[in-house]
Amino acid sequence: MKARTSWNVVCKVEDLVPESGVAVWTEDGPVAVFYLPHRLPALFAISHTDPFSGSNVLARGITGDIKGEPVVASPLYKQHFSLITGQCLEDETVKIKTYPVLLDGDQIRLEVPVNKQETAAA
Template sequence: MKAKTNWQPVCTVADLVPDSGIAVWTEDGPVAVFYLPHRLPALFAISHSDPFSGANVLARGITGDIQGEPVVASPLYKQHFSLRTGRCLEDDTVSVRVYPVLLDGDRIRLEVPVAQADSVAA
């Protein structure tokens, strides 16, 4: 059974910084949203948490391009994460979660899992 999801509004276009990321809070926790206006697509969203340190820092990383792959370098240990797949380029056994993102008018929405309340048998 597929988990339920929700297209959650997280910010507006005015909140975005070209060639950079911002941290937003979602029902699934902190997410890093990146705006790369020179690319198509221009919006990317990955987990804000660096899997090597556990710190919420990826939105503060440096964006770039490695052999055509849009990436962000963690500001702590400098590993590069693909903004398309979440895969770590230096260690392919490690990845971060990727979130579908869309522009809805002037709002940015992310597809996030909906928290399921535990059902109690009566």
């Protein structure tokens, strides 16, 4: 059975920075939301936690594309993470969480699990 989720408002369009990311706090922990205006869709959401350091920094990385794949580079040790799949390009065993994200009027909504404990146990 699919875990119960809900589409929560996390911030407004004016909070976003074009070509870059911001961090938001969700029930599922810190999430990085990126806004790449040249792409369609233009919004991406991945975990804000850098798996290599355990620190919450990924929203502060530089975005770009590697062979067409939209990525962010960790500001600490510079590994690249796909904004679409969360896959680390330098280490195929590392993949971080991604979240469905959409624009609702001037608000940004993220799909997060309703109950954090349940998801963590699954």
